[in-house]
Amino acid sequence: xxxxxxxxGPVTLSEEAFLTINCTYTATGxxxxxxxxxxxxxxxxxxxxxxxxxxxxSNKGFEATYRKETTxxxxxxxxxQVSDSAVYFCAPGGPDKLIFGTGTRLQVFP
Amino acid sequence: xxxxxxxxxNRITKTGKRIMLECSQTKxxxxxxxxxxxxxLGLRLIYYSFDVKxxxxxxxxxxxxxxxxAQAKFSLSLESAIPNxxxxxxxxxxxxxxxSYNEQFFGPGTRLTVx
Numbered sequence: 001x002x003x004x005x006x007x008x009g010p011v012t013l014s015e016e017a018f019l020t021i022n023c024t025y026t027a028t029g030x031x032x033x034x035x036x037x038x039x040x041x042x043x044x045x046x047x048x049x050x051x052x053x054x055x056x057x058s059n060k061g062f063e064a065t066y067r068k069e070t071t072x073x074x075x076x077x078x079x080x081q082v083s084d085s086a087v088y089f090c091a092p093g094g095p096d097k098l099i100f101g102t103g104t105r106l107q108v109f110p
Numbered sequence: 111x112x113x114x115x116x117x118x119x120n121r122i123t124k125t126g127k128r129i130m131l132e133c134s135q136t137k138x139x140x141x142x143x144x145x146x147x148x149x150x151l152g153l154r155l156i157y158y159s160f161d162v163k164x165x166x167x168x169x170x171x172x173x174x175x176x177x178x179x180a181q182a183k184f185s186l187s188l189e190s191a192i193p194n195x196x197x198x199x200x201x202x203x204x205x206x207x208x209x210s211y212n213e214q215f216f217g218p219g220t221r222l223t224v225x
Binding site for chain 2 (some may be wrong): 035041043045089093094096097101102
């Protein structure tokens with residue numbers, strides 16, 4: 001069945017450091033790909049998405065590129081802020097539902 | 111603002127009790143979902159519904175049941191709660207017209223503790 005693997009956390013960074021959170025997936029066909037973010041005490045919210053190969057999703061300084069050849073959708077940000085501290089979920093999705101990764105906790109310190 | 115709300119936000123109950131978690135949305139979405147979140151396991155799908163007459167089991171439906179009372183309301187029940195159902199429960203919705211993109215909107219969650 002479809003599945004997703006993302007790097008374990010926590011990822012601990014200093015403010016202004018570069019961030020990469022790896023995500024790879026297995027799926028039948030070509031799913032849409034999503035990153036969701038969960039801030040402390042809140043539900044998940046969509047961060048960015050890409051719907052076809054080579055698409056780049058971006059939002060709030062975060063980017064991820066749909067790599068069909070490596071079945072990956074790694075999340076990157078050039079300069080993280082303390083306010084980016086949250087749990088990040090990679091999620092490939094077909095027409096019916098999403099498959100969520102286990103989440104990667106990011107902690108950014110001043 | 112159009113929103114997804116969940117009640118209660120926190121609940122402590124005892125083993126064997128029946129519990130209902132409620133979800134309401136004002137987004138006008140047809141699709142609704144129930145997930146549970148456990149540390150280290152991410153989100154797992156319990157049930158989902160694409161309209162009032164459609165109910166589907168997810169990955170971990172055993173021990174749970176649902177009711178779609180209206181387009182805007184989707185309730186999750188634990189008929190006889192057990193301690194390993196202690197978790198954070200989320201309701202989510204999505205727009206059927208954009209189903210190929212599957213962008214889901216989440217409620218704030220219900221923290222359930224079963225003693």
